[in-house]
Amino acid sequence: MPKKQYGNAAVDVDAEGFLTDFGQWTREIAAAIAKEEGIAELTPAHWKVIEFMQKEFKENGQAPSVRKLNKSGVISTKELYDIFPGGPAKKAAKISGLKKPEGCV
Amino acid sequence: MEDKIKKVSIIISKGGLDGVYPGLILANGARMEGIEANLFFTFFGLDAIVTKRMNKIKIATVGNPGMHMVTWLGAIPGMSAMATSMMKKTMEKIDIPPIPEFIELVADAGCKLYACKATVDMFKLKKEDFCPQMDSIINVGKFYEIAAGGQIIFT
Numbered sequence: 001m002p003k004k005q006y007g008n009a010a011v012d013v014d015a016e017g018f019l020t021d022f023g024q025w026t027r028e029i030a031a032a033i034a035k036e037e038g039i040a041e042l043t044p045a046h047w048k049v050i051e052f053m054q055k056e057f058k059e060n061g062q063a064p065s066v067r068k069l070n071k072s073g074v075i076s077t078k079e080l081y082d083i084f085p086g087g088p089a090k091k092a093a094k095i096s097g098l099k100k101p102e103g104c105v
Numbered sequence: 106m107e108d109k110i111k112k113v114s115i116i117i118s119k120g121g122l123d124g125v126y127p128g129l130i131l132a133n134g135a136r137m138e139g140i141e142a143n144l145f146f147t148f149f150g151l152d153a154i155v156t157k158r159m160n161k162i163k164i165a166t167v168g169n170p171g172m173h174m175v176t177w178l179g180a181i182p183g184m185s186a187m188a189t190s191m192m193k194k195t196m197e198k199i200d201i202p203p204i205p206e207f208i209e210l211v212a213d214a215g216c217k218l219y220a221c222k223a224t225v226d227m228f229k230l231k232k233e234d235f236c237p238q239m240d241s242i243i244n245v246g247k248f249y250e251i252a253a254g255g256q257i258i259f260t
């Protein structure tokens with residue numbers, strides 16, 4: 001299994017760079033993945049999304065859809081696309097230390 | 106990964122749930138991957154963005170071999186409504202939104218929605234008949250202009 005170095009932490013990732021062990025996730029790693037994905041700084045709005053995604057993942061075993069994020073009142077679809085440009089669900093899951101979302105919507 | 110798709114323009118030409126959903130899912134999926142997306146609604150596909158019709162789109166139970174239903178059974182009054190209701194429930198379970206909400210979702214995701222000029226003329230529709238997410242009424246020439254440099258998908 002490939003490893004990836006973030007600062008002085010080495011984490012297990014899959015072929016696309018998604019963490020395979022959520023136990024290895026830290027806020028520092030999240031910030032480092034975000035930088036790789038073109039997000040210079042994680043704002044409180046980003047953190048709100050990240051925390052919701054992790055909570056949903058713990059409860060349901062999968063990352064929530066864009067629709068669910070919108071309906072839950074965490075963030076509007078427009079804003080989500082704004083703050084995670086170029087693929088919101090995938091990027092937010094990656095930064096949150098979750099596996100790649102499987103849903104179609 | 107060099108030849109990643111950067112832009113898609115999807116034509117929705119058929120009415121009914123089975124005519125409209127595939128194009129919406131393709132467009133939304135494109136936006137989720139960071140791909141620029143346009144939707145062009147033509148002929149009966151136009152129902153999906155007509156305010157009065159978008160919430161009443163059904164699945165055909167007659168003349169639809171995909172339903173695996175003999176014609177006489179599909180023709181029983183209320184059969185199409187029942188099949189539609191069942192399908193909608195299943196879709197809700199797998200987190201696929203009803204059509205009006207889906208239109209809002211793809212538009213919020215940055216997909217542009219266009220109505221076909223020829224169909225609008227044929228059905229004598231006006232700009233006010235469309236949902237607010239509809240960007241503009243365009244002809245085929247304009248569609249090709251908008252689609253330039255990307256992939257075109259016909260559904």
